[in-house]
Amino acid sequence: MYNLQNRIVFITGASSGIGKSCARQFAQLGAHVVLTARRKDRVQQVAKDLASEFGTKTLAIQLDVTDRKSVFEAVEALPPEWQEIDVLVNNAGKALGLDKGYETRIEHLEGMFETNVKGLIHVTSAIVPGMVKRNRGHVIQIGSTAGHWVYPGGTVYCASKHAVKAFNEGLKMDLHGTAVRVSSVDPGLVETEFSLVRFEGDSERAKTVYANMTPLTPADVADAVSWCATRAPHVNISEILLMCTDQSHATMVNRRSS
Numbered sequence: 001m002y003n004l005q006n007r008i009v010f011i012t013g014a015s016s017g018i019g020k021s022c023a024r025q026f027a028q029l030g031a032h033v034v035l036t037a038r039r040k041d042r043v044q045q046v047a048k049d050l051a052s053e054f055g056t057k058t059l060a061i062q063l064d065v066t067d068r069k070s071v072f073e074a075v076e077a078l079p080p081e082w083q084e085i086d087v088l089v090n091n092a093g094k095a096l097g098l099d100k101g102y103e104t105r106i107e108h109l110e111g112m113f114e115t116n117v118k119g120l121i122h123v124t125s126a127i128v129p130g131m132v133k134r135n136r137g138h139v140i141q142i143g144s145t146a147g148h149w150v151y152p153g154g155t156v157y158c159a160s161k162h163a164v165k166a167f168n169e170g171l172k173m174d175l176h177g178t179a180v181r182v183s184s185v186d187p188g189l190v191e192t193e194f195s196l197v198r199f200e201g202d203s204e205r206a207k208t209v210y211a212n213m214t215p216l217t218p219a220d221v222a223d224a225v226s227w228c229a230t231r232a233p234h235v236n237i238s239e240i241l242l243m244c245t246d247q248s249h250a251t252m253v254n255r256r257s258s
């Protein structure tokens with residue numbers, strides 16, 4: 001098992017949901033955690049909680065992954081003892097709306113592709129060269145079942161997650177011959193703020209997504225992420241596709257009558 005004690009883990013989208021749970025899992029494993037997101041107060045609070053609960057060494061940084069310049073500046077400005085990132089969890093992402101692909105509003109199209117695809121590539125590009133130089137590191141993308149299957153209303157979001165899947169396959173080949181590992185953890189329905197964001201704050205509509213079924217929790221996904229990161233260095237987990245027992249395919253969800 002790969003020991004993450006005192007290793008540096010950099011997480012995007014650590015203010016909520018899966019990213020926040022990953023931060024907790026890595027903190028429990030003794031890692032030092034860099035928490036990033038746009039909502040600075042939230043990442044500061046997560047950092048404070050982990051420090052008081054586990055004594056974790058944390059760094060909270062306000063970061064918008066869509067801003068390539070800020071991403072590179074933030075990575076370059078890391079204090080020396082935080083520079084040697086061992087694990088990158090590229091988690092920041094979103095779905096916006098449930099429109100047909102050709103009717104998707106430009107701000108939704110841009111919001112999804114700028115964050116899910118370009119943002120993930122910006123962060124990877126800022127961090128991976130250091131991993132290559134040290135010949136050590138692990139990039140873990142949070143993909144989605146939406147990167148494997150398409151569903152009605154998810155055309156653009158699914159296209160963005162298919163792009164993540166393709167980028168990740170390429171990244172593994174780009175890093176061929178190095179010791180840098182590349183994984184993708186691809187969940188189905190997870191109850192987080194994801195649907196609240198998708199439906200622009202409509203909490204009633206968001207709740208219906210997870211009604212009368214038992215979705216994955218963010219901690220279930222973080223388990224898979226930390227499992228990838230703790231395998232022996234010669235083991236590279238390429239992909240984990242995970243769904244709750246109530247979900248069998250993109251739109252095949254077992255809902256119990258209430």
Ligand code: NDP
Nearest residue numbers: 013015016017018037038039064065092093190192193194
């Ligand atoms: P949440 O909405 O709970 O979390 C999303 C996180 O992304 C937040 O921390 C948010 O922080 C951050 N984020 C959004 N935009 C940006 C940005 N431009 N720059 C930096 N951070 C950003 O949703 P989830 O935890 O569910 O989503 C996390 C990932 O998991 C996403 O990539 C999503 O596509 C994926 N996923 C989710 C599933 C689900 O059913 N929930 C299933 C499969 C995959 P802030 O707003 O503070 O910037």
Ligand code: 8X3
Nearest residue numbers: 144145146187188189
């Ligand atoms: C999130 C899973 O099915 O809600 O990536 O799009 S789904």
